Amino acid sequence: MSLDAARWRALLRPGDVLLVVAGLALCAYAVVALWRGGAPDGAVVRAGGRVVAEVDLSRERLIEVSGPLGVTVIEIRPGRARVASDPGPRQYCVRQGWLTQAGAVAICAPNEVSLSLTGRAADYDSLNY
Amino acid sequence: MTPSTIELRPTAEDRRIARHAAAAIVLTVAEAAIPLPLPGVKPGLANIVTLIVLARWGWREAVWVSLLRVLAGSLLLGQFLAPGFFLSLSGALASLLVLGLAMHLPRRWFGPVSHSILAAFAHIGAQLVVARLWLVPHDGVFYLLPVFALAAVVFGLVNGLVAARLLAELSPERGDPRPLAPAAPSAPAGDSPER
Numbered sequence: 001m002s003l004d005a006a007r008w009r010a011l012l013r014p015g016d017v018l019l020v021v022a023g024l025a026l027c028a029y030a031v032v033a034l035w036r037g038g039a040p041d042g043a044v045v046r047a048g049g050r051v052v053a054e055v056d057l058s059r060e061r062l063i064e065v066s067g068p069l070g071v072t073v074i075e076i077r078p079g080r081a082r083v084a085s086d087p088g089p090r091q092y093c094v095r096q097g098w099l100t101q102a103g104a105v106a107i108c109a110p111n112e113v114s115l116s117l118t119g120r121a122a123d124y125d126s127l128n129y
Numbered sequence: 130m131t132p133s134t135i136e137l138r139p140t141a142e143d144r145r146i147a148r149h150a151a152a153a154i155v156l157t158v159a160e161a162a163i164p165l166p167l168p169g170v171k172p173g174l175a176n177i178v179t180l181i182v183l184a185r186w187g188w189r190e191a192v193w194v195s196l197l198r199v200l201a202g203s204l205l206l207g208q209f210l211a212p213g214f215f216l217s218l219s220g221a222l223a224s225l226l227v228l229g230l231a232m233h234l235p236r237r238w239f240g241p242v243s244h245s246i247l248a249a250f251a252h253i254g255a256q257l258v259v260a261r262l263w264l265v266p267h268d269g270v271f272y273l274l275p276v277f278a279l280a281a282v283v284f285g286l287v288n289g290l291v292a293a294r295l296l297a298e299l300s301p302e303r304g305d306p307r308p309l310a311p312a313a314p315s316a317p318a319g320d321s322p323e324r
Contacts, residue, residue, distance in 0.1 A: 011293035015238035019246045023282035030275040 040102040040117035043081045045074055048112045057081065057117075067111035074115050083108060083115055146190055150197040153178040157202035167273070169216070169256065170280045173288060175202070176224070176248065180241050180292035185299070188229050195221050212264055216256045223255030224248035241296060245289030249281035 045053040047065045055061065055076055062084070063074040070087035080100045083093040088110035096106045102119020139147075153175040160174050175198050183191035199221045203214040231239070231247045257277065260270050 008290055008294070011240065011290055011297065012242055013238055013240040015234065016240055016242035016246075016289070019239075019243050020282060020286055023246055023250070023278065023285070027275055027278045027282060030278050034272060034274060 040079070040081075040100070040104070040119040042118040043074075043076060044116050044118060046114045046116075047072075065113050067108075067113050069111045072108055072111050072113040074113075081115060081117060082106070083113075086113070087111055142190070145186065146193045146197070149178055149182050149190070149194045150201065153194055153198035154201045154205065157198060158205055161206050167276060169253075169273075170276065172284045173249065173252070176245065177288050177292045177295070179224075179228070180245055180248075180289065181295055181299070183228055183232060183244065184241060184292070184296050188225075188232060191228065192225050195225055215263075216259060219255040219259045220252035223251040227251035240289070241293040242286060242289030245292060246282060246285035249285035249288075250278070253277040253281050 040057060042054065042056045044051055045055075045063055045065055047067055052065055053063050053074075055063070057076060057079055059076075059078065061076045063076065065072045065074065067087075072086045073084040075082050075084040077098075080098045082098045083096070083106050086094050086108045088108050090110075093106040093108040093113075093115070099106055099115065099117050102117055105114060105116040107114045156174040156178065160172060163172070165171060176195075178198070179191050179195045182194045196218075199214070199217045200209075203209040203211075203217065208214045208217075225248075227247050227250075228244055231244045234243065257270060257274065261268070
């Protein structure tokens with residue numbers, strides 16, 4: 001038994017090669033179909049508990065939401081979103097930065113504004129604070 | 130020793146099945162010693178024997194060898210009637226069914242490598258279905274499908290190549306099945322044939 005590549009290749013018939021390629025294609029398809037669950041496809045903005053905007057993440061835009069303290073600016077980019085500015089005192093939601101996973105949430109509690117990403121399969125079932 | 134009153138006359142076919150099953154069991158036990166990153170991803174080296182038996186002696190003997198291997202292998206590894214045994218059994222049954230169909234594909238185009246890959250996919254398919262219905266009743270098991278599919282392609286290819294190589298070196302027309310796998314021990318003399 002030598003590891004001579006040519007001899008091993010001679011054992012492959014055309015259909016064998018075809019099946020290997022088909023098998024690898026199936027793997028690639030399975031990866032794409034099953035492992036992209038974390039990618040978000042939309043964003044939901046709430047103010048005072050009510051949904052004020054429901055947008056998809058396909059193009060850039062800015063959303064301005066007014067709350068009790070002032071105006072919160074939400075920035076949407078393809079595939080991600082963030083709270084660009086907020087009048088709140090501690091800026092937690094701004095410092096959270098870009099949200100990129102389905103189910104991720106940024107909450108600006110003082111101004112009663114929240115930004116959450118939606119997706120086919122979110123990484124979280126529910127979040128508690 | 131008292132002579133047995135029951136006389137079993139093993140036929141040549143019985144001895145052949147026992148010999149091939151013994152080779153497959155050795156490979157199963159040897160394989161169990163290989164550390165594996167993920168439960169369920171195994172090279173399935175014993176299937177090389179099944180492929181060779183299928184090509185040389187037909188489907189019926191391949192079924193015998195494969196099922197005897199699952200049974201005896203699980204007994205030796207202490208897995209008999211454990212979940213792993215049913216996963217093995219369902220995988221073996223599914224691949225035997227697929228092999229029964231695949232062996233009728235045109236020989237010119239599809240060789241042992243094709244048989245091996247198709248059987249490997251049948252194996253993981255059946256195991257995933259059993260796991261989903263019984264062991265892990267949650268769609269989460271399908272999350273691992275890409276890993277299992279890749280393992281099926283890689284190990285199916287490797288096992289098929291080894292089987293094809295052994296078949297080529299055995300020269301199918303010679304009709305002497307003795308020099309099988311390098312590790313094949315001959316069945317103990319006087320061993321009663323499994324029936």
